[in-house]
Amino acid sequence: MFSPSNVEAEEKRSIEAYCQEHQIDGLLQELVEGLLRDRPKTTAKVHFAHIIRLKLMKDEPCSEYEEVVKAAEVPGHLLKNLFEATKKITAEIVPRETIRLIIQETLKLLSCDRVSLFIFDRRINMLVLNASNLEQPSRVQPGQGIAGSVFKTGQTVNIPDCYQDARFEQTFDDQTGYRTNNLCTMPIIDFEGECMGVLQAINKLDAGSGGFTSVDE
Structure with a gap:
């Protein structure tokens, strides 16, 4: 069942596991986590990014994709385009x-x-x-x-x-x-x-x- 809190918790665990596996610690870990975790936490339309990013991070198919599309009431191809645009924008922004x-x-x-x-x-x-x-x-x-x-x-x-x-x-x-x-x-x-x-x-x-x-x- 789609749940923003569950998605965020799983994403947090995945990010921490990745940092440990690749020996990313201290200051650089804060940078990595900050860039990848800081996202708006409001509507289902926004939370699709957490799910898809999590699955891509694990190189796994996104089984929740259809459920997220339904919750957001946005065509799937538009969600994909939006996600790709979001990745490009956030990758360029470092406060x-x-x-x-x-x-x-x-x-x-x-x-x-x-x-x-x-x-x-x-x-x-x-x-x-x-x-x-x-x-x-x-x-x-x-x-x-x-x-x-x-x-x-x-x-x-x-x-x-x-x-x-x-x-x-x-x-x-x-x-x-x-x-x-x-x-x-x-x-x-x-x-x-x-x-x-x-x-x-x-x-x-x-x-x-x-x-x-x-x-x-």
Whole structure:
């Protein structure tokens, strides 16, 4: 029987299980849960999104689909179109306060000097860079530099000595006078296996540190 509360409870369990399975914890788990769980909780027409998203998350057929269509009194193909549109819109929206919190907490958690958060904006096909040392965000193309490469490959890149690594682009350091000694760049993956952004920690602060460790990753 269709029940908004039951759907939300099952979705919550699925999200938590996914985060545990893929070792997503702490700050990134809050981001993932926030993006996927925050939805209006009013009518049956809205709650179809919870059910369909839950089934897609599990790669299972949505047996409740017909019941949700009936409850919402909207043709099935329109519900599918609406759901796809909702996914695209919500995937592009990350509240500014959330970005600020992620950067602030990552600085403390990883004990580093700077943090950059790249969020992919599908409207312009660019990574929007928000950094702890920038007042305004800037843009990076997918594939550009280390962050763009991590976005395309979905693989973490941990560089203990940037100036000894050919992948490191020194232009920013040359322009600002800041020296990037080491960095750790990690992809942010959504429930469909797509990269939605990149988190980059710069210059580990621990005394005598040779850079970021596997624990930091």
